[in-house]
Amino acid sequence: MVVRDVVDGHHAVLLGGIGDLQTAADELATAVAEGEKSLGPGHPHLAGLLDNLAAVRLAAGDARGAEQASRACFEVRQQLHPKGHFLRARSAARIGLALQAQGLESQALPWLELGEVGYALQLEVGDPRRAEFERALASCREALGSGEPRPSSASEGHASDG
DSSP states (O other), X not given: OHHHHHHHHHHHXXXXXXXXXXXXXXXXXXXXXXXXXXXXXXXXXXXXXXXXHHHHHHHTTOHHHHHHHHHHHHHXXXXXXXXXXXXXXXXXXXXXXXXXXXXXXXXXXXXHHHHHHHTGGGSOTTOHHHHHHHHHHHHHHHHTTOSSOOTTGGGGGGOOOO
């Protein structure tokens, strides 16, 4: 079952890469459901499937579904990785991107700031994921009238890496 879930997850990511986002999201959602049963709710492979599901849903325009998958992924990764870990920070960043896509900048900003150092700044300067993240962070700060990081912002909007 574990191998099948991982293979289904990789197949879904490939489908997403060629533009069949709905089929990819459906296959990943099935793999997540099966993974929860066979692996348990805190398994690292489940976090990977949830992360992929969040990315595909966000690319498909399903920001609410992306937020749900990202939050579930973040919960798993909080148990697996220390604060500041790349994967944990990436999950926080995805929550922020999903919230921003829903027009919820005040909720998105703390999550984006939480993901900034551990995720975005670890990516190469020319990486499109870094550019997307930087645009989202700047847009949130501009919408909220703040061009600079806010002190203790990670405690607002329920963004917490603790």
